[in-house]
Amino acid sequence: MKGYKEIIASYADVPGGIIEAYHAVQKELSYLPEEAIFEAAKVFNIPVSEAYGVATFYSMFSVKPRGKNVIRICESAPCHVAGAAEVVAALERELGICMGESTPDGLFALEFTECVGQCQATPVITINGKPYLNVSPAKVPKILAEYK
Amino acid sequence: MAEEMRIVLRNYGKIDPLKIEDYIAQGGYKALEKARSMDREALIEEVKKSKLRGRGGAGFNCGQKWSFAYQAQADQKYVVCNADEGEPGTYKDRLIMENDPHTLIEGMAICAYAIGATKGYIYCRGEYPHLVDVLNTAIKQAKEKGFLDGFDLQVRSGAGAYVCGEETALIESIEGHRGEPRFKPPYPPSEGLWGKPTIVNNVETFANIPVIVEKGADWYASIGVPSYPGTKVFTLTGDINNKTFFEVPTNTTIRELIYKYGGGIPGGKKFKAVQIGGTSGAFIPEELLDTPVAFDNMAAIGATLGSGAVFVLDETRNIVDVVTRIAKFFEHESCGKCAPCREGTARMHEIMSKLNSGKGSAKDIETLSRLGRVMSYSCLCGLGQAAPAPVLTTIQHFKADYNAKLV
Numbered sequence: 001m002k003g004y005k006e007i008i009a010s011y012a013d014v015p016g017g018i019i020e021a022y023h024a025v026q027k028e029l030s031y032l033p034e035e036a037i038f039e040a041a042k043v044f045n046i047p048v049s050e051a052y053g054v055a056t057f058y059s060m061f062s063v064k065p066r067g068k069n070v071i072r073i074c075e076s077a078p079c080h081v082a083g084a085a086e087v088v089a090a091l092e093r094e095l096g097i098c099m100g101e102s103t104p105d106g107l108f109a110l111e112f113t114e115c116v117g118q119c120q121a122t123p124v125i126t127i128n129g130k131p132y133l134n135v136s137p138a139k140v141p142k143i144l145a146e147y148k
Numbered sequence: 149m150a151e152e153m154r155i156v157l158r159n160y161g162k163i164d165p166l167k168i169e170d171y172i173a174q175g176g177y178k179a180l181e182k183a184r185s186m187d188r189e190a191l192i193e194e195v196k197k198s199k200l201r202g203r204g205g206a207g208f209n210c211g212q213k214w215s216f217a218y219q220a221q222a223d224q225k226y227v228v229c230n231a232d233e234g235e236p237g238t239y240k241d242r243l244i245m246e247n248d249p250h251t252l253i254e255g256m257a258i259c260a261y262a263i264g265a266t267k268g269y270i271y272c273r274g275e276y277p278h279l280v281d282v283l284n285t286a287i288k289q290a291k292e293k294g295f296l297d298g299f300d301l302q303v304r305s306g307a308g309a310y311v312c313g314e315e316t317a318l319i320e321s322i323e324g325h326r327g328e329p330r331f332k333p334p335y336p337p338s339e340g341l342w343g344k345p346t347i348v349n350n351v352e353t354f355a356n357i358p359v360i361v362e363k364g365a366d367w368y369a370s371i372g373v374p375s376y377p378g379t380k381v382f383t384l385t386g387d388i389n390n391k392t393f394f395e396v397p398t399n400t401t402i403r404e405l406i407y408k409y410g411g412g413i414p415g416g417k418k419f420k421a422v423q424i425g426g427t428s429g430a431f432i433p434e435e436l437l438d439t440p441v442a443f444d445n446m447a448a449i450g451a452t453l454g455s456g457a458v459f460v461l462d463e464t465r466n467i468v469d470v471v472t473r474i475a476k477f478f479e480h481e482s483c484g485k486c487a488p489c490r491e492g493t494a495r496m497h498e499i500m501s502k503l504n505s506g507k508g509s510a511k512d513i514e515t516l517s518r519l520g521r522v523m524s525y526s527c528l529c530g531l532g533q534a535a536p537a538p539v540l541t542t543i544q545h546f547k548a549d550y551n552a553k554l555v
Contacts, residue, residue, distance in 0.1 A: 015342070016304075016324030023274070023305055044324065057326040057483075058307030060274045076236030077427055078385035078459055080473045114310060114477060115236035115427075116275040119385045119457075120392055129277040 002028060004036040008043050018044050018054055022061055030070065030109070031062040059113070067102035067109035069147045072126045076115040082122035083136075090137035091125075094144060107147065152409070153371070155379045156355035157395045159248040165282065168289035171250040177295050179358035183258045191262050192218055195357070197365035199377050204230055204313070204350030205425070205454045205530070207376065207443040210357075213347060216337035217263040220345035225265035227256050228341060228348045230318055231272040231279075234310040235426025236477070237457030240381035241351035243393060245272075245279050248355070249286035253301065255354030257290075258361060259347055260299045268301040269341070271318050274308050310481035314529045315348040316340075317483065328485040329529035352381060372398030373442035380441060380456050384410045387417065387462035396441075403437040405458055417462040421546060425454020427474050428534035430541035431467070450541065452534070467542050467549040472497070472504040478535040489532030492523040496539060506553050513550055517543055 007024045011017035018040055025036050032055050041051035055061050071091065075084050088099060091110060095103055102109040118124045121133035125143075132143050154160065163170035171177070183191050196211025217225060229252060233241040245252060256268050272279050283303045290296050309327045311317045316330035319341050340346025356378060360368045369377045381395045382405055389411030396409070406412065406422060413419055421431045424441070430451035432439075439449050446453045461470065475497040482493040499516050502508045520536030527533045543550060 016322055018324040019307055019321065020305065023307065050325075053326050054324065057328075058274070058309050059480075060308035075473070076477060077423075077470055077473055078237045081386055081461070081465065081470065113275075113308065114481065115234060115238070117233060117239040117242050117273070119237050119239055119383060122385065122391075126275070129275070 004029065004033065005039055008036065008039050012043050018046075018051065019058070022055060022058075026061065030068050031064060031066050033065075034063070037063070062109075065102070067106055069107060069127055070109045070111060072111045072113035072116070073099075074114065074116050074122075074124045074126075075112050078115070078119045079123040084123040086137050087123050087125065087135050087140065090140040094140050108144070151396075152394055153379050153397050154395045155359050155371075156244055156251070156352050156381060157247070158359070159251065160243070161247070163248065165247050165249055166285055168250060168286070168293060171248070172293075175362065176250055176358070177254055177290075177293075179361040180254050180257050180261075180295060183361050184261050188218060188262055188264070191258070191361070194365045195262070195360060198360045198368040199365075199374070200353065200356055200360060200368065201376055201443060202350060203352035203356070203380065203456075204315075205235075205452070207453070210349065210353055213337055213349075214259060214262055216335070217265075217345045217347050220338050222345050224267065224342075224344045225263055226341045226344055226346040227260045227263070227265045227268040228315075228319070228322070228336075228346055229256055229268070229270040229354055230313065230315060230348055230350045231270050231276075232306050232313045232318055233351070233455060234273060234313050235428070235455040235457055237383060237385045237459045238426055238455040239383050240393065240456055242276055242279065243381065244351050244355050245276075245283060249282050250290065251355045251358055252283075252351055253286055253290050254295075255349075255357035256301065257296060257299050258357050259349070259354065263345070263347055265347070266298055266300060268299060269322055270301070270303045271312070271322055272303055272305055273312075274306045277305070280305055309483070310477075311483045311529070311531050314531060317529070318348065319346065326483070328483045329531075331528070372400075373440055373445065375444050376442040376453075380453065382409075382441070382456045382458050384458045384460070386460040387413055387465070388458075388460045389414050398442040399440050401438050401440055402432065402458075405441065406437070406460060410458070410460065413460065413462045415462075417464060419460070420463045420465055421461045421467060421542075423459040423461075423538065424457065425452040426457045427459075427477055428452075428531070428537055429454050429457070429459075430537050431471075431545060432541075433545040450544075452537070467546045468500070468504050468553050471538050471542050472500040474538045475500040478531070482531065482535075486528035486532065488523050488526040489528065489535065492519055492527065492532065493535055495519060496523075496536065500539065503550060503553055507555060508553065509555055513543060
């Protein structure tokens with residue numbers, strides 16, 4: 001596993017590359033540790049407040065530790081009317097956590113998201129960016145098993 | 149009745165998107181060659197004459213926009229593709245990029261030549277990580293074939309911010325900042341990315357360009373409604389039999405979209421409402437369904453064409469519940485830069501929730517209407533200006549649903 005310093009350094013010459021660097025750090029660590037934000041500020045030569053501002057502006061970035069596999073549930077209108085709430089309930093039940101939390105074993109994080117652009121087959125969830133279509137409460141255990 | 153017609157999706161299912169040879173075999177990159185043999189002004193004039201208008205939602209004449217950037221004097225110009233489609237219920241740009249990435253690249257390269265840009269970015273939403281690989285592969289292939297000589301094209305990822313679909317917020321994001329919209333003017337064609345003249349067009353807009361260059365402006369201008377010619381890709385969601393996509397000429401009516409292409413409402417239920425253009429679109433009642441989908445025709449009924457999302461609700465749906473969900477969306481996605489949007493979307497969600505839980509009064513509906521009107525002209529960018537549309541249009545057309553929930 002590459003360290004955050006090494007990752008951020010590899011984007012130093014990319015104009016405006018802080019967002020790409022954050023994506024790369026999250027791919028390894030699942031979140032942006034405070035030290036990584038300080039490091040990014042230094043590398044991109046901006047105030048820490050600004051580096052932190054970028055990290056907290058975008059909903060895909062987390063400044064708090066979270067589970068390795070990030071499950072995001074779309075709650076936009078097309079998924080809402082297709083029964084997203086029941087999928088939320090099933091995920092919470094199956095993982096024993098509430099939305100916005102991570103499992104104690106650090107395996108899963110549960111988050112809401114807005115539209116992920118797979119509206120031909122609602123409701124939709126994504127795990128680490130991979131979409132799962134036409135999700136029903138019955139399908140949830142099998143989907144989660146892929147990551148256990 | 150208008151028949152389906154594929155321009156931007158012309159290669160859908162016909163080619164292997166990851167093989168540039170397939171694209172070339174379909175006549176790909178011929179338009180770029182033709183464009184580069186043309187005088188720049190004549191090329192821009194041709195695009196202008198085709199009357200192609202931006203498919204991202206604002207509907208500005210594409211050639212006109214290009215001419216502003218062409219005329220601007222600068223040592224560096226940029227071409228940017230807005231691939232940040234975040235309007236709920238929309239996935240048309242994903243379809244284009246997944247199935248035919250080279251048509252986008254070719255369209256961007258033609259634009260770059262036209263305005264004199266040597267650098268370009270595709271800003272792809274963070275929700276489409278797989279597309280970043282597809283686009284990078286396609287760019288590499290186009291480079292190897294020599295199609296991108298003098299044009300450096302890169303892909304950048306968004307990170308989950310709806311507001312970045314607004315072009316100046318998108319530019320801020322490419323620059324590595326928070327995606328907050330800028331004050332306009334100056335507009336991007338004069339001062340955009342890193343302060344340089346920049347053309348920002350949507351994926352669907354760029355995908356039209358190679359065909360326009362190849363077949364000519366007159367051919368394109370003759371398709372669909374004259375004031376907004378060409379085709380539009382629609383994605384159908386909600387209570388509709390065919391939850392899929394269609395590319396149709398712009399003289400197609402909303403009714404045709406729902407009943408002819410969409411196959412009507414499932415389970416023998418009755419139609420109640422349709423929201424077009426994404427979650428910021430107006431809700432449209434039955435009596436207005438014979439409106440053509442073209443930009444100005446939609447504007448005339450107080451609606452928008454927007455992204456081309458078609459979200460259908462049957463008679464069993466409660467409008468107030470759906471709009472409350474939408475109000476929550478805008479509260480979450482407001483970037484917070486301007487007060488009317490930051491405060492307005494929060495209050496709008498608060499009042500909608502109150503109404504939805506059966507605790508609201510007629511006075512709340514009045515307050516909502518007033519708040520919505522104020523937001524529509526006082527918010528800084530399109531997000532806040534459009535956010536009240538679902539609320540205002542449902543109060544207008546579906547008042548009974550609101551009244552039924554009053555204390």
